[in-house]
Amino acid sequence: MATLEIKGLRKTFGGVVALAGVDVTIQSDEILGVIGPNGSGKTTLFNTVCGVYRPTSGTIRWNGVDIAGKPAYLIGRLGLGRTFQQAMSFPALTVRENVQIAIEHGSRREDDAGPRWSSPEELLEFVGLEAFAGEVTSVMPFGNLRRLGVAVALGGRPAQLLLDEPAAGLNEGESVQLVHLLRRAHELGVGICIIDHHVGLMAELCARLVVLHFGNKIADGPVDEVLNDPKVIEVYLGGEE
Amino acid sequence: MAQIATVADASVAAVRRPKKSMWPSAAALILTTVVFAGVLAFPWLNPGYRALSFAVTTGITAIVLYGMAIPFGQAGVMSLGYAGLMGFGAYTAAILSRDFGLNMWEAMPISALVAALAAGLFGLPSLRISGHHFAITTYVMCELLRIALTNGGKFTGAASGLDLPPIGTVLGVKLDKLSNTYMLVAAFMFISMLAAYCIANSGYGRTLRSIRENEQLARSLGVNTNLHKVGAFMLSGLFAGVGGDLQAYNFRHISPDLYGGATSLYFALMVMLGGPRTIFGPLAGAIIVTFLPEVMRIDPVDSRIAYGLALIAVVMLLPGGVITAVGRGYQRVARTLRGRDAIDGSPDPGASWT
Numbered sequence: 001m002a003t004l005e006i007k008g009l010r011k012t013f014g015g016v017v018a019l020a021g022v023d024v025t026i027q028s029d030e031i032l033g034v035i036g037p038n039g040s041g042k043t044t045l046f047n048t049v050c051g052v053y054r055p056t057s058g059t060i061r062w063n064g065v066d067i068a069g070k071p072a073y074l075i076g077r078l079g080l081g082r083t084f085q086q087a088m089s090f091p092a093l094t095v096r097e098n099v100q101i102a103i104e105h106g107s108r109r110e111d112d113a114g115p116r117w118s119s120p121e122e123l124l125e126f127v128g129l130e131a132f133a134g135e136v137t138s139v140m141p142f143g144n145l146r147r148l149g150v151a152v153a154l155g156g157r158p159a160q161l162l163l164d165e166p167a168a169g170l171n172e173g174e175s176v177q178l179v180h181l182l183r184r185a186h187e188l189g190v191g192i193c194i195i196d197h198h199v200g201l202m203a204e205l206c207a208r209l210v211v212l213h214f215g216n217k218i219a220d221g222p223v224d225e226v227l228n229d230p231k232v233i234e235v236y237l238g239g240e241e
Numbered sequence: 242m243a244q245i246a247t248v249a250d251a252s253v254a255a256v257r258r259p260k261k262s263m264w265p266s267a268a269a270l271i272l273t274t275v276v277f278a279g280v281l282a283f284p285w286l287n288p289g290y291r292a293l294s295f296a297v298t299t300g301i302t303a304i305v306l307y308g309m310a311i312p313f314g315q316a317g318v319m320s321l322g323y324a325g326l327m328g329f330g331a332y333t334a335a336i337l338s339r340d341f342g343l344n345m346w347e348a349m350p351i352s353a354l355v356a357a358l359a360a361g362l363f364g365l366p367s368l369r370i371s372g373h374h375f376a377i378t379t380y381v382m383c384e385l386l387r388i389a390l391t392n393g394g395k396f397t398g399a400a401s402g403l404d405l406p407p408i409g410t411v412l413g414v415k416l417d418k419l420s421n422t423y424m425l426v427a428a429f430m431f432i433s434m435l436a437a438y439c440i441a442n443s444g445y446g447r448t449l450r451s452i453r454e455n456e457q458l459a460r461s462l463g464v465n466t467n468l469h470k471v472g473a474f475m476l477s478g479l480f481a482g483v484g485g486d487l488q489a490y491n492f493r494h495i496s497p498d499l500y501g502g503a504t505s506l507y508f509a510l511m512v513m514l515g516g517p518r519t520i521f522g523p524l525a526g527a528i529i530v531t532f533l534p535e536v537m538r539i540d541p542v543d544s545r546i547a548y549g550l551a552l553i554a555v556v557m558l559l560p561g562g563v564i565t566a567v568g569r570g571y572q573r574v575a576r577t578l579r580g581r582d583a584i585d586g587s588p589d590p591g592a593s594w595t
Contacts, residue, residue, distance in 0.1 A: 050461060077463035084461075090454035101451045104444050105463045156462045 516562020
């Protein structure tokens with residue numbers, strides 16, 4: 001089991017405090033959700049953990065190794081996978097080549113963590129995109145593109161996957177499929193940490209929720225507990241109703 | 242512009258194709274054979290001395306262009322430094338010949354290495370800046386090299402340049418005879434073509450394409466994008482170094498003006514005109530740009546204006562280059578002739594690398 005330990009993580013952009021000292025421990029045997037209003041620092045949290053941004057202060061330990069401030073590609077190589085808020089792919093390449101690139105780089109890792117894929121076809125079948133293998137991704141419908149994003153991340157053989165709003169823009173049916181896919185990925189031993197605004201989806205998928213508000217963690221615990229927390233209702237849930 | 246190109250690419254390729262194999266299709270093989278035969282037969286068509294020497298220059302240029310196609314076509318980083326890199330190769334050959342008596346063959350690996358190191362240096366700014374900004378930086382580097390060579394005193398022969406001995410004889414073949422030089426250059430050109438093809442179709446080629454398509458996503462998968470960008474430049478520098486060595490011995494006299502930014506612009510035009518992601522694109526580009534003014538008897542000043550217009554036209558109208566455009570035209574004709582469905586899995590005559 002892999003552990004991501006974030007302590008006192010602070011990230012500022014000029015005068016703007018995006019993360020004001022966040023402590024979270026993420027275990028790869030759980031499905032963890034991160035919620036919070038827009039601008040609460042969710043994506044900044046992922047980007048800082050994954051090496052897109054250098055933390056202003058604080059520590060990030062991945063299986064005991066300090067990864068704070070390391071370049072993104074090194075963190076990717078340590079088995080910490082991610083998806084992006086904008087559905088990302090290698091647009092001019094085929095679906096097959098997209099996952100092939102991911103698998104080629106994932107398989108170079110020396111540790112045993114994460115699911116192994118014998119071929120791009122196996123992975124495409126796992127995510128249900130096998131029929132689109134030869135298609136160029138820039139013409140794919142959005143739902144498939146989201147799923148391809150997850151596939152590419154899984155191809156990198158992550159022990160822990162950080163998903164940034166993977167259900168944004170998906171319809172009801174596609175969201176259900178996505179939940180199903182993430183559950184199956186979790187059964188393969190991939191830790192799932194997901195940001196999303198869809199509280200229903202989060203309640204269904206996650207066992208534990210973390211709530212961010214203005215760069216601070218205001219709640220962390222089992223889903224039922226967090227969703228009934230008066231503070232959470234006030235800053236996040238209340239605002240929606 | 243890049244986005245428009247992607248959408249256009251995609252609409253053509255949207256037809257589902259069967260799994261693409263590493264091996265070229267039948268049409269690609271036939272086309273390759275035709276090109277191969279055409280290149281080898283050229284000296285027997287009595288083209289005359291002038292055309293043949295143009296052809297030798299074209300072949301040498303194509304070697305450099307195949308190198309250039311790796312960072313540009315695969316990794317998506319455009320550089321205008323290739324004349325300069327070729328200059329590193331050529332001057333290395335000339336200086337090694339003058340000071341150490343090395344011949345063309347002995348100097349070749351050293352020229353390649355020196356040009357590769359220079360290419361790595363030229364490529365370094367690509368880690369901080371991209372697109373036009375990077376292209377301009379490399380253009381400036383080229384001009385700086387030209388100025389340095391012009392002011393290099395006795396070491397670089399200053400503005401008048403350096404002389405080289407003849408290539409000499411290998412296995413009883415006098416390589417200095419123009420038709421033999423042509424065959425020598427053709428051989429190196431085909432080797433470059435094959436090398437570029439193999440690189441594009443390898444896992445390394447895929448890694449470079451991942452950088453071209455989405456650098457941030459590539460990084461998240463563990464691709465050291467900085468290393469690979471500089472690596473791709475160094476690899477392309479090897480081609481430029483070999484081209485420079487051949488060019489120096491072909492001309493037997495080199496001077497700084499050959500390796501300035503203007504020459505680099507011609508190289509860029511050739512690669513873009515031909516199509517950096519196709520097997521025959523760089524060769525086609527080199528042939529068109531070198532021979533078209535000859536064939537059409539355009540005077541040098543007019544031809545420069547024509548080149549400028551051509552470059553704009555290519556960027557606007559044929560983002561994939563002429564070879565890709567011809568391939569698309571062929572597919573369209575094939576589709577009309579055979580009906581829409583028959584096109585599935587049909588070989589791409591442009592024999593696209595990607």
